[in-house]
Amino acid sequence: MKTKVLAALAATMAVGATCAFAANPFVDVPSDSWAYKSVVELADAGIIQGVDGQYFQGNRNITRYEAAEMVAKAMAHMDKASVEQRALINKLADEYADELNNLGVRVSALENRVGNVKLTGDARIRYRYQSEGDKIKGTDQVVNEKQTNDNSWDYRIRVRANAQVNDRTKVTYGVSTNNISFADNSTASNSDDNNISTDLANVDYNFGGNNWDLMVGRYEYIMGGPRAYGFFYGDTFDGAQLKYQNDKFAATAGYGKFKEGPIGGYWTVDDANYASAKTAYGELEGFFGGGRMAGSAVGVYYNNIMPKAELLGNDIALDNIDVWGAYASVNFGKWNALANYETYRDAIVNDNGSKDNADVWVGKLTYGAANFATPKSWDAWVEYLNADQFDIDGTFLGSTNGWRNDSLTSNVKSWGVGVDYTFAKNAQFQVMQSFATSAKDGNADPGEETRAQFVFVF
Structure with missing residues (x-):
């Protein structure tokens, strides 16, 4: 799966943290990269870990299971998100719900989406x-x-x-x-x-x-x-x-x-x-x-x-x-x-x-x-x-x-x-x-x- 999921998560800014002064955890993301700020913010919030803890590998496709894990972590910060940001995270959560279930992982945040009414x-x-x-x-x-x-x-x-x-x-x-x-x-x-x-x-x-x-x-x-x-x-x-x-x-x-x-x-x-x-x-x-x-x-x-x-x-x-x-x-x-x-x-x-x-x-x-x-x-x-x-x-x-x-x-x-x-x-x-x-x-x-x-x- 393309890294557009990461872009969507970064766009929500649901972590609610200002990470301008956080250290860059990935050696392959230069400070002048267009994605630098978003990548650092997501890493600082614990939503992404990269590969081997050192490399971001921004051109690598990710699996749906990896995307589902990131979505679940983003939900943990739902209370800091705006209404529009919550809507986007909820949409991503619905998209990857099957992967979470098939992995045998029950993420409580998946069912605890604040401000959401589900039929x-x-x-x-x-x-x-x-x-x-x-x-x-x-x-x-x-x-x-x-x-x-x-x-x-x-x-x-x-x-x-x-x-x-x-x-x-x-x-x-x-x-x-x-x-x-x-x-x-x-x-x-x-x-x-x-x-x-x-x-x-x-x-x-x-x-x-x-x-x-x-x-x-x-x-x-x-x-x-x-x-x-x-x-x-x-x-x-x-x-x-x-x-x-x-x-x-x-x-x-x-x-x-x-x-x-x-x-x-x-x-x-x-x-x-x-x-x-x-x-x-x-x-x-x-x-x-x-x-x-x-x-x-x-x-x-x-x-x-x-x-x-x-x-x-x-x-x-x-x-x-x-x-x-x-x-x-x-x-x-x-x-x-x-x-x-x-x-x-x-x-x-x-x-x-x-x-x-x-x-x-x-x-x-x-x-x-x-x-x-x-x-x-x-x-x-x-x-x-x-x-x-x-x-x-x-x-x-x-x-x-x-x-x-x-x-x-x-x-x-x-x-x-x-x-x-x-x-x-x-x-x-x-x-x-x-x-x-x-x-x-x-x-x-x-x-x-x-x-x-x-x-x-x-």
């Missing part, structure tokens, strides 16, 4: 089909009625606005449609689904040398954190979260309310009674073999879910549900192995009024990595799920970050396979299939699920 989002077109389940012995009743092609297709669109207020504070606002069916009668039957809702609205503040992070507002909470399987989570969660993290360790604590999703599906109570169920949670994670961003990790977590008191119209106080979990995510070469365990205490009410625990075991083995920024990248995976019955109806306690439908998340043993393929930049095709699925208790097995979807990010 992102995604669109998903999904096909889901679940075959007819086995018949209950001695009857014609099946677990799942066969779906038709009409109600197997749906789509969802999400848009996010990320505003960097200053070098420590970021504001995020997001809107999303629900899953809208392509069925012929979707306008009438899915009138509620067509509504656009606010699913993100939070303020994120970094302090303590960027090791501490405080987030307040509406955010997506995944039990166990982003590295865990995410068997349980809240679709829309209002709360506050405090997190400390470094390259070896992370500790998280939070409190809030689940605002949507079937959090109240258990005990056959109407969802409205539990739409604001509260929870306090904590997570401890350790990172190794590559650090927090790219290495392996282990974690433990706890949730105390506090439902409302109404039960079938009676003023009966319900016991809190304690959820304990642990996960391990280990990388070896191009492979990743994930194991996740969760136990839900007092999740089931028996006929005699006693209560039991419900346990979940998940194992997943993945080869490769499908990266939205890298066309033709792909991965393939196989997983196993063993989940107890979560309530007297056999339905799942809440929402899930997994891909299975409701009847494949409770009282079930199930295998699954899938492939993710990036067929163009920011465009990915994903396909998933369950197999060897059986009910743990009872006579009827749920049908197998097929899922395929196109996901586009922007």
